Amino acid sequence: MHVLIIGAAGMVGRKLCERITRDGGIGGASAGALDRLTLVDVIEPARPEGFSGQVTTQALDIADPASAVRMIEGRPDVIFHLAAIVSGEAELDFDKGYAINLDGTRQLFDAIRAAHDVEGYFPRVVFTSSIAVFGAPFPDRIADDFFSTPRTSYGAQKAMGELLLSDYSRKGLFDGIAIRLPTICIRPGTPNKAASGFFSNILREPLVGREAVLPVSEDVRHWHASPRAAVGFLLHAATMDLSGLEQRRALSMPGLSATVGEQIEALRRVAGDKAVRLIRREPDPAIVDIVAGWPRDFEPKRALELGFTADASFDEIIRIHIEDELGGSLPG
Amino acid sequence: MHVLIIGAAGMVGRKLCERITRDGGIGGASAGALDRLTLVDVIEPARPEGFSGQVTTQALDIADPASAVRMIEGRPDVIFHLAAIVSGEAELDFDKGYAINLDGTRQLFDAIRAAHDVEGYFPRVVFTSSIAVFGAPFPDRIADDFFSTPRTSYGAQKAMGELLLSDYSRKGLFDGIAIRLPTICIRPGTPNKAASGFFSNILREPLVGREAVLPVSEDVRHWHASPRAAVGFLLHAATMDLSGLEQRRALSMPGLSATVGEQIEALRRVAGDKAVRLIRREPDPAIVDIVAGWPRDFEPKRALELGFTADASFDEIIRIHIEDELGGSLPG
Known part of the structure; x- marks a missing residue:
């Protein structure tokens, strides 16, 4: 099996790559062993360690119309398209957002179509x-048939990418599925300025004895999935039978709805009061x-019926972070 | 006031042009008199009769990237973007559909943005x-927050055009509204091969003593608006206060839900049994x-709350056709 990951240098891309090279494939032995991997990003992705198959790494700008044809030159069996510029940057640079997130996606689909x-x-x-396809006001719980008003x-x-994917799939040009990821928590790395950063910061930093800023009140509720759950969604999406989707190929993934207060109580259970005391409340109206x-x-x-599974609790989300990022235990 | 109609040679475009030149403007006297009209279509649109203002007609292909800049050269105050290739043609010619219906729309929005x-x-x-942004299976009645799975x-x-319009409007580049028209009934002209043609054929043809074919059963229910109601939606959309839309700028228009049997009973009331006897039942499984x-x-x-109004009955829809297309009375 040949797998292409577009956006392989990003956080989810790297974790996906680690997982499938460790497992030696996706979807178990019946789906065939992973023998070839093509990794693409705007910067050249790292080569996976300990993988004996063929690896191609490419530094390509998905906004360049010539890129998509090169990405699929090896005719991968499975394509993970994770490449995007994020919300804040797309908001600041209108042209770049459309060039990468819309045109880049369409050029990929058109390259596949030409080969088809x-x-x-x-x-x-x-x-x-992304759940960013939805725009307020919302019902308390967003159902599968709720409209996209980003x-x-x-x-x-992203909503246009979903429509393109559904239309190209309906026409039989490829077999596509779009999965709307919840906010990833706990994001590894260092605190960043993304407005959503605090959901991860208030857990990740205190776990290793560092302060974190909480800019909102504890009753703020949000929708989360661990990096490990996100990789699980991708693998299930890559291998499941898509005939049950009919022509509704964009799915909101399961997740964990929790308030900031519930996140903090989970931190207390896993890491104690001393961790919780490292959260500094600094309300930020913006x-x-x-x-x-x-x-x-x-x-x-629909996603649950189709076999996608979410994290069971925030305690589990924190334990996953400790296992996958901190070597399995908290520092002294 | 300067009005641009893109798609001015089409049925709705022609009726819109007739109406605003007859009225001398849109939105009443307070909105300012209509003094300039730019009419664009892929074939050169006819010049309106009896209009004393400045008229520019242009034969332009909206798929040509240079067209949009030319269309808006006169900086129209109101732009009606009605141009599209229809469902059947977009299904047969994938590239042409995307070039006209998606790229043409985006090029128009980008030309406006550049001038902005x-x-x-x-x-x-x-x-x-269009209501074609929705895809089966449906609830009995489609609510405003139902998702688009064309x-x-x-x-x-069309769904992508709605998303573009909403995003460009949210960014303050123009003041946009997308209206989803019901199936237009009674479409004037001659029977065509569109799958929806029979909804109009079974009324229009018997009204003038000609046979028409009904390919489905009488319990088929559908969603209709007269050409006059469609023009009314366009005029209201052009002049209403859009602040009430918030960022949800795509609206399903009101219409009349009726079964084929109800259409036929309305025909009987307006034109008698002899008209109804001209409907020939020829079931067509396709x-x-x-x-x-x-x-x-x-x-x-939402559309009703915002002041859009639909036809009251199929009797009214038939009477509108008699007034607007048959000179006010049935032949002999």
């Missing part, structure tokens, strides 16, 4: 969409405003 | 979308299948 028309090429395509260019571009427009909870019936 | 950035140009943009490329392209995937009824609460 000539030689019957028919890969599975897994596209990461309030960011990023959300609009962030409070932004977060008020974000989804709080979903009712992802 | 340089000189603060800020027109009202009214975009005709089952045609045309529907996907058309039965296509129509089974179409919306039957809507609950367009």
